[in-house]
Amino acid sequence: SFVAAVDPIEKRRQAAISAGVDIALDPTSVDIAEELKAATNGQGIDVAIETSAAYEALDQAIRGLAWGGNVAVVGWMKECKGGLDLGAVAHFNIPNLIFARSCSDPNRDHPRWDWDRIQKICWQWLSEGRFQCEDIVSPVVPFLESPKAYEEMDFHPEKSIKLGVSFG
Numbered sequence: 001s002f003v004a005a006v007d008p009i010e011k012r013r014q015a016a017i018s019a020g021v022d023i024a025l026d027p028t029s030v031d032i033a034e035e036l037k038a039a040t041n042g043q044g045i046d047v048a049i050e051t052s053a054a055y056e057a058l059d060q061a062i063r064g065l066a067w068g069g070n071v072a073v074v075g076w077m078k079e080c081k082g083g084l085d086l087g088a089v090a091h092f093n094i095p096n097l098i099f100a101r102s103c104s105d106p107n108r109d110h111p112r113w114d115w116d117r118i119q120k121i122c123w124q125w126l127s128e129g130r131f132q133c134e135d136i137v138s139p140v141v142p143f144l145e146s147p148k149a150y151e152e153m154d155f156h157p158e159k160s161i162k163l164g165v166s167f168g
């Protein structure tokens with residue numbers, strides 16, 4: 001299956017390539033929807049997972065979908081003040097918008113997937129090496145240094161993907 005990553009930060013795109021994506025795109029330099037359509041011979045993608053909570057990114061995800069595709073909206077979106085044009089292609093692509101809520105029950109697949117099952121499977125897959133996180137969690141700092149490290153990451157997001165904190 002075709003897998004694409006979209007991120008304005010080079011370090012994140014490189015981590016995605018290391019993890020095995022087929023293509024990593026910079027949304028500040030290309031039309032994402034057009035690139036996704038081109039990479040799929042005009043069909044579009046089956047699923048988009050939108051994590052930025054940016055309406056412009058959601059718009060690109062919808063435009064890049066195949067007919068009847070799914071968009072999982074993971075980021076917690078604020079009031080829409082522009083950047084989303086449902087009239088452009090939504091009535092043609094007929095997207096399924098799925099709003100994720102993973103931090104509390106009931107989620108969409110409750111009771112089959114409750115918080116305990118989600119945690120159990122995630123830890124199992126991590127311990128089995130199904131997810132490679134080495135390129136994602138960096139830097140890892142001692143707990144007492146975490147406020148300064150978080151501030152550094154906040155002001156310089158290009159330097160890190162996810163901050164790790166060690167306790168001991």
